[in-house]
Amino acid sequence: MMDMIQSYLAGILIVIGAAFALIASIGLLRLPDLYTRMHAASKAGTMGSGIMLIALAIYTDDQAVLTRALAGVIFFLLTAPVSSHLLAKAAYAAGYPMWDGSVRDEMKPKATRQRRKPRNGKA
Numbered sequence: 001m002m003d004m005i006q007s008y009l010a011g012i013l014i015v016i017g018a019a020f021a022l023i024a025s026i027g028l029l030r031l032p033d034l035y036t037r038m039h040a041a042s043k044a045g046t047m048g049s050g051i052m053l054i055a056l057a058i059y060t061d062d063q064a065v066l067t068r069a070l071a072g073v074i075f076f077l078l079t080a081p082v083s084s085h086l087l088a089k090a091a092y093a094a095g096y097p098m099w100d101g102s103v104r105d106e107m108k109p110k111a112t113r114q115r116r117k118p119r120n121g122k123a
Contacts, residue, residue, distance in 0.1 A: 006058060013055035020048030033099040035088050042084035046076050 027040025050073045057069040092107050 010055040010059035013051050013058065017048045017051035017055060020044045020051060022048075024048060032101070034091055034096050035098060038084050038088050038091075042080050046080040050076050 021044070024041050024044035027044060028037050031037045031040055053069045053072045053076070057066045057073075060066055060069070089107075098105060
């Protein structure tokens with residue numbers, strides 16, 4: 001009975017993880033610029049991979065496989081968002097343009113920023 005529940009739960013998690021991976025791949029194809037594509041790939045791809053590794057951890061009876069699967073989940077959660085952030089920052093510094101429909105560019109230097117004067121009156 002427990003093996004059947006374990007198999008069903010692992011199967012459901014595999015389908016959910018595959019759905020996240022599908023959403024990530026659709027995002028890579030449909031989104032307009034590098035930055036939004038990178039967001040889709042890192043967030044949904046990480047979730048999909050992590051959920052499928054959790055399904056493997058639930059399904060397996062081997063302690064070594066369970067440990068490696070959970071270590072893989074932790075590795076994905078720690079490295080994928082950080083690396084995509086750094087890649088997007090490097091792409092911005094290299095001059096890759098944002099989509100014309102982007103609402104706000106928070107990395108753009110403010111040309112209208114006024115310089116504050118010191119309190120003692122000296123400039």
